Amino acid sequence: MMEDKIAAIRAEIEENISSLELSAALYEFRKSFLDNKDGKISQLMKGMKDLPKEEKPAFGKLVNDLKTWAIDKFDEYNEKIKAKELEQKNKDEAIDVTMPGVKNEVGALHPDTMVIGELIDIFAGMGFEIYEGSEIENDYYNFTALNTPKDHPARDMQDTFYVSDDFLLRTQTSAGQIHVMENKKPPIKILSPGKVFRSDDDATHSPMFSQMEGLVVDRDISLADLQGMLDTFSERIFGEGIKTRLRPSYFPFTEPSVEVDVSCFACGGKGCKLCKGTGWIEVLGAGIVNRHVLENCGIDPDVYSGFAFGMGVERIAMLKYGINNIKALFESDTRFAEQFKN
Ligand code: PHE
Secondary structure, eight states: HHHHHHHHHHHHHHHHHHHSHHHHHHHHHHHHHHTTTTOOEEEEEEEHSSSSSHHHHHHHHHHHHHHHHHHHHHHHHHHHHHHHHHHHHHHTTTTTTSOOOOOOOOOOOOOHHHHHHHHHHHHHTTTEOOOOOOEEHHHHHHHHGGGGGGTTTGGGOOOOOOOSSEEEEEEOOTHHHHHHHHHHHHHHEEEEEEEOOOOBBBBBBSSSEEEEEEEEEEEOHHHHHHHHHHHHHHHHHHHHOEEEEEEEEEETEEEEEEEEEETTTTTTTTTOOOEEEESEEEEEEEEEEEEHHHHHOOOOTTTOOEEEEEEEHHHHHHHHTTTOGGGGGGGGHHHHHHHOOO
16 A cells, blocks of 8 residues: 555654764665655655556655655754764864963073084184094194104193004194194184093093184284283173183193183182182183294294184083083983073
């Protein structure tokens, strides 16, 4: 009976529709009834052609009613499911504006790097050119040409790492002075930053550290030129009003040699813990280039003269930033490095 088929389809839709949760499933379910070709309701329409002529109008109306009812039912459910799906989507994609953001960790420059950069700026401003020597040198450049022959007692001042009988890790950037003077005639004005190595290890000494070497060679260069340049340098690196003082010292490659102190930037010269009560802090070694060194490089010491200076970068960094153990500069502890972020 056709009426039974109609009732069965209605029942099938009513029984199953409420268990559908996804709009895609509802779409398929709907298609199984309303699809033009295979839909169960469409099939009913097609079956009408086998009915006796007088039954057709009544049956046609029943099928049409069923179709209208089914479409309404599907539409109503479709809206419900869509609303639910939207709610879920909104929930899933919700942004919690109170959630803490993801931090981008930014690194910091190492104090050595900052000091080297600052020194280069200061000296480049005074017309110095940068020369980077090599970390492996031979005995001649590191010692002999610097007026420090084999049995010279000054060699004991710098405990040396030898790579072979003749090659060594440079103990001082002064080795670069010789290379520069061999290759360039005066006027010479170079600044040479670099790592140096000595078998030395305590709170203020590390087997590897950095130096900054300066060399100026021209006619009529005197200790007064050195002092003038140092005054400018000290004020730029340690602050305005900082004074310098030269004390006699000894290096084989300079004559006279001096030790350079700056007035204590912590107490202004009155005397404190940093300057050990003296009001002065030693920052570098310097002097007038020894005439033997000029001669070794083919520069006539009766025509030209020069001054040289060398300072420890870590020492400057420790003074500037109040670091009391040189090891802190080489331990790669990020908590230490973080203090220098700016
Ligand atoms: N090379 C010396 C040192 O390492 C420093 C220095 C450089 C002194 C230049 C005088 C002139 O101790």
